Amino acid sequence: MNTYNPNRKKRNRKKRALRKIKRILWTICAILIAFNIGYAMGKRKPKESIITYAPIIEKEEKANIPVQTAPELVKVSAPKDYTDEEVLQKLNSLVADERYEKIVSNMDDYPEPLLKNLANNPEMISFVANYKSLKMNPSKGSISQEELNEKCPLFLQWDERWGAISYGDESNIAVSGCGPSALAMVIVGLTHNQDATPDALASFAMKKGYYMSGTGTKWSLMTEGAAEYGLSSKIIDTNQTQMEQNLDKGGFLICSMGKGDFTLAGHFIVIYDYDQDGFKLNDPFCIYRSKQSWTYDKLKSQIKKIWVLKDKMA
Known part of the structure; x- marks a missing residue:
């Protein structure tokens, strides 16, 4: 048996309207989420590019900076009996390293045999560069x-x-x-x-x-x-x-x-x-x-x- 109920029909219309609003809201949320994901991925790509190319940039920058090679990697040839002039020429050829430049600019402060040894063995550069302060402040070895x-x-x-x-x-x-x-x-x-x-x-x-x-x-x-x-x-x-x-x-x-x-x-x-x-x-x-x-x-x-x-x- 069919009966007509106007209040019930009104409630059904409200339910349908609410479901429609929810669908619209879910659609908007989905669009916003997709947009945020795409934006985040877009921001990440430049960072990945920076990481990828950073070592290359670093190498290019370091190429112009004089770097003292670790002593154990320096090849040392048999000693030569350099004249004073040859010692000066040898050290002058290395003045791109500021430690050599400092030594060449103050050669009278260093014993001649020490400079000749340095010309024969670049492993000594740190010691010779610090020689004056080490001489002034000798300490007991350990x-x-x-x-x-x-x-x-x-x-x-x-x-x-x-x-x-x-x-x-x-x-x-x-x-x-x-x-x-x-x-x-x-x-x-x-x-x-x-x-x-x-x-x-x-x-x-x-x-x-x-x-x-x-x-x-x-x-x-x-x-x-x-x-x-x-x-x-x-x-x-x-x-x-x-x-x-x-x-x-x-x-x-x-x-x-x-x-x-x-x-x-x-x-x-x-x-x-x-x-x-x-x-x-x-x-x-x-x-x-x-x-x-x-x-x-x-x-x-x-x-x-x-x-x-x-x-x-x-």
Whole structure:
């Protein structure tokens, strides 16, 4: 049976109107959400482009800025006997680095041997650039825990911890201290004596007469001097088998070197190990040479004397 109800019909019209309004509102919301998503994605794209090209821009900007290469990456050639004029030319060619420019502008403030060493070894630039302040404020050298834990730590004679400290005839460890630096490496490597720094060994050598004026560090530092630090020492022939056998027995070798890859006159290096590629050594003057493996054939003609050093207590 059908009955007519005007109030009910009125309510239905209101419901339909409300549903229509809701649909319109949902449509508007959907449009706004889509617009916001598109806008956000549009804003993100330029950022992605910046990230993509930032390394290229950075490289282009850095290309015009002189950057000191990390010392271990610098290739160092065999030393040359530069004249004073050649040293000046060499340093002048590097004045794009403001540290060289500063040095060239004040060359009278630096010892000539130090400038010649810098011309031969660019690893020294930081030390030479800071030389004046280091000389005015010398300090007692120290050894890090990391160095104490190494089999044979590399002590560079021009390290800022001790390089400016006096050693020899109006000289310093940076220029003349290869002997004390080499022995310090051996003492620390074999006995872990943290007081055996290159500056301590340099002072010891001067007080005990192991430095000869006009010549340099005496060979007796590697025997009598080493004994005072608890090491035994003996001389062996320049023989590959003997060298390897003594390394196998836990000894380190200190070699006095003649003219060649390491020096123009005289120098001390430490050999502490070997493998199939050659001998592993520490050159107190050069990081680059210390990171190379050296064959016996390459070394034998340059070696003047070899000492085997061992810990007496081992």
